[in-house]
Amino acid sequence: CSLKKTATNTVFAQGVSESRLMFIGEAPGAEEDRNGVPFCGASGQLLDLMLSHIGLSRAENFYITNTLFWRPPGNRQPTQEELDICRPFVEKHIALVNPKILVLVGGTATKSVLGDSRGITRLRGQLGSIRVEGQDYPVLPTFHPAYLLRNPSAKREVWDDLKQVMAELDRLGIPRRKESQ
Numbered sequence: 001c002s003l004k005k006t007a008t009n010t011v012f013a014q015g016v017s018e019s020r021l022m023f024i025g026e027a028p029g030a031e032e033d034r035n036g037v038p039f040c041g042a043s044g045q046l047l048d049l050m051l052s053h054i055g056l057s058r059a060e061n062f063y064i065t066n067t068l069f070w071r072p073p074g075n076r077q078p079t080q081e082e083l084d085i086c087r088p089f090v091e092k093h094i095a096l097v098n099p100k101i102l103v104l105v106g107g108t109a110t111k112s113v114l115g116d117s118r119g120i121t122r123l124r125g126q127l128g129s130i131r132v133e134g135q136d137y138p139v140l141p142t143f144h145p146a147y148l149l150r151n152p153s154a155k156r157e158v159w160d161d162l163k164q165v166m167a168e169l170d171r172l173g174i175p176r177r178k179e180s181q
């Protein structure tokens with residue numbers, strides 16, 4: 001992927017892959033490119049804060065990555081070609097992590113992973129599934145935290161989505177910290 005040429009670091013993933021709770025975002029931004037860590041800038045901090053309220057942290061119980069492993073110059077939107085080049089790696093990543101819940105963070109991740117042309121506003125909050133290497137994985141699309149930073153009123157919908165994640169985790173017996181609810 002030619003994005004590698006302009007990026008400072010490869011930004012692969014962070015968190016506990018064994019937790020079987022996987023988040024996939026769009027692409028690294030400037031902060032992520034500098035540090036080589038996904039979602040470590042402003043939008044990642046908001047996502048972490050929201051997830052901490054349902055007892056989730058990268059150190060303990062979730063795993064996070066992106067549909068692209070290199071920052072598009074100037075934070076432009078990834079092209080379809082770039083997404084298509086990286087998609088087999090994203091699929092292999094999903095198969096290796098074998099998530100019991102896969103949260104797609106934002107419209108680009110949702111479009112790329114689900115291959116559904118309906119927009120994120122239509123798809124968010126709807127538990128669906130994708131088939132990767134012959135196995136079905138439950139997926140839940142939600143809004144991107146960068147969108148929430150621009151439109152704080154949309155946090156209401158993301159809380160509804162996170163309540164679904166919480167209910168699924170509890171139903172599946174995936175541990176999370178309960179005292180922080």
Ligand code: URA
Pocket residue numbers: 025026027028029032037038039040041043044066
């Ligand atoms: N936005 C994303 O989608 N991913 C990151 O890692 C950072 C910002």
